[in-house]
Amino acid sequence: MNILPDPYAESVDPSVQxxxxxxxxxxxxxxxxxxxxxxxxxxxxxxxxxxxxxxxxDGWCAAVNPNTSGCTIYEDRPTICRKYAMGSPSCRDERHKWFGATIPTAVPVL
Structure with missing residues (x-):
């Protein structure tokens, strides 16, 4: 199996959670x-x-578990979901559209 490098890996923002x-x-x-x-x-x-x-x-994906917010078909999730990486440019763009200028960031747990 040939695994190609992720073309978006370098542009992922690790602060996005x-x-x-x-x-x-x-x-x-x-x-x-x-x-x-x-x-x-x-x-x-x-x-x-x-x-x-x-x-x-409610407009949410029907595969999302409402109690955990996790994907119930994660291992078999659609191609587009696999390509939509957390912190990727597409992710950040959608977050900006949704939240405007106030995009939430991770809060450290003490």
Whole structure:
């Protein structure tokens, strides 16, 4: 198996933490690719007929456990979720859109 280097690795901001983000990425529309194999109950169709990850009534991804905010299909998550790395440029851009100028940062635990 050939593993290619992550082209975004150098641009990841290590100060960005999912625990201080309110899971902004879990509110985005996730279009499924042909190679994605998610459970049928998590598949929805958007207004254009594209297969997407289903969302709950609250607008959150239906694969997110509401008690832990963790992904219930993490090992089999869609391609787009795998490419959406914590602290990547895409992540930081969405956080900026969501929070504006006040993006939360991690608070050290004493």
């Amino acid at each position: 999912c625990t201080t983000c309110e899971a902004v990425c879990c509110r985005l529309t996730v279009v499924l690719m042909p190679e994605d194999h998610v459970p049928a109950w998590l598949v929805a169709r958007d207004e254009y007929g594209m297969e997407t990850l289903a969302k709950g009534e």
